[in-house]
Amino acid sequence: MAKLSNVQRLFGILEILRTETDAAHRLDAKEIAQRLCERYGEAIDPRSIRRAIDEMILCGCPISNDGKYYYKGFFSNGEMAYLCNAARFGTGLSHNDRETLIRKLCVLQGSGTPSAPCTDAGIGSPLFMENLGIVEDAMQAGRQITFHYGYFDVDGVLKLFERGNALKVYNAHPYGVVMANGRHYMIAKVNRHIQLSHYRIDRMADIHKRKGKIRPLERDIDLDQYVKAHAYMYSGVVNTYRLRVRRKNLNDVFDWFGQEITFENITGDATDVLVHSDKSSMQFWLQRYGKNATLIEEE
Structure with missing residues (x-):
């Protein structure tokens, strides 16, 4: 076999770290050199491996070096869990698409197999x-x-x-x-x-x-604000509503309308809250949370 170029050697090291290591399974330079020899038939000095990995780390490769090396992946554990759970429990995706997306995330992360099986979270569309x-x-x-x-x-x-x-x-x-x-x-x-x-x-x-x-809009859409003003995703004109809400139940207001809300007439156990919503979404919200919130007026 022809001698590996420097670029081939770097990619070979990265592929070994990406596919064979994680925080619980680490390799030192000698072990990586042995695997390169097994894969490509070329003996490489472990000191060259260490220099190459140091350069890769300086260039931003997600590799941990504490005497032994492992591939940390592009995502933190929390980020990876969030992405996999979004695919696993989100709606719209078919079962096959859920599995495919999670497998791709795991390959990108270099973390092997998913930590939990996919579920059928509602009807999914293959399209x-x-x-x-x-x-x-x-x-x-x-x-x-x-x-x-x-x-x-x-x-x-x-x-x-x-x-x-x-x-x-x-x-x-x-x-x-x-x-x-x-x-x-x-x-x-x-x-x-x-x-x-x-x-x-x-x-x-x-x-x-x-x-x-696409015809330009009269003004830009703030997508975050749009979602907050249409909590149940009904179309319609957005109005301002004044609610009287018990303070211990404000989590329900923040969850659905975000943090850009106004408080007035704050007392010991209740407060007036001004929120922006389309009419249908507000009706559905009140049906769900009406025991703890009262509509005072529509402004």
């Missing part, structure tokens, strides 16, 4: 990942899209809305994708509607980019 990719591509290209939209029936199969004897066609200017209540929504202006609308990514089908360019 979800493809749909999300097409919408993102269209927004990056500044292009409109066309699609069909539907609902899940008793058989768990997506049924597309019809108009007359044909499927209803939605022509959209997509402006953003948000995640709310564990679900992904496209925010867009659709057909001739003046107001913004949002559509579940997993309920869209037959998405295609159009030749037309």
Whole structure:
């Protein structure tokens, strides 16, 4: 076998660390040299291995060096757990897509197999990942899209809305994708509607980019604020509501409306809270939390 170049040697070391090590399984320079010899048939001085790894660490490679080496991965343990749990318990993804995504994260992290099996968290769509990719591509290209939209029936199969004897066609200017209540929504202006609308990514089908360019909005959308003002993701005009809330139940207000809320008339056990919401979302919120919050007025 031909002698390894410096670049090949570096990638060989990195691949060994990435696939064979973690915090509980570390290798020293001599062991890495032995594995390189087994893989590529070239004997390498362990001192060269140490120098190479020192240079890789200086360049930002996530490698730990405390006498023995291991690959730390791109993500911290907390970050990795968050990403895997988002894939495992989020809605919209099919079971196969959940497993595939978690395996890819584990390969990128160099952490072997997932720590827990995937679950079926609600109905998933095999089109979800493809749909999300097409919408993102269209927004990056500044292009409109066309699609069909539907609902899940008793058989768990997506049924597309019809108009007359044909499927209803939605022509959209997509402006953003948000995640709310564990679900992904496209925010867009659709057909001739003046107001913004949002559509579940997993309920869209037959998405295609159009030749037309996305029409600029009158003002930029703050996606974070948009989600907070549409807590249950219903379209509609956003109004200001004054609620009287028991102070021990303010967690429910922060959870759904964020921290950009205003407090007035604070007493020992209650306070007035001003929040911004569409009407339907506010009605649903009050149905759920009405025992601990009272609507005083809509401003």
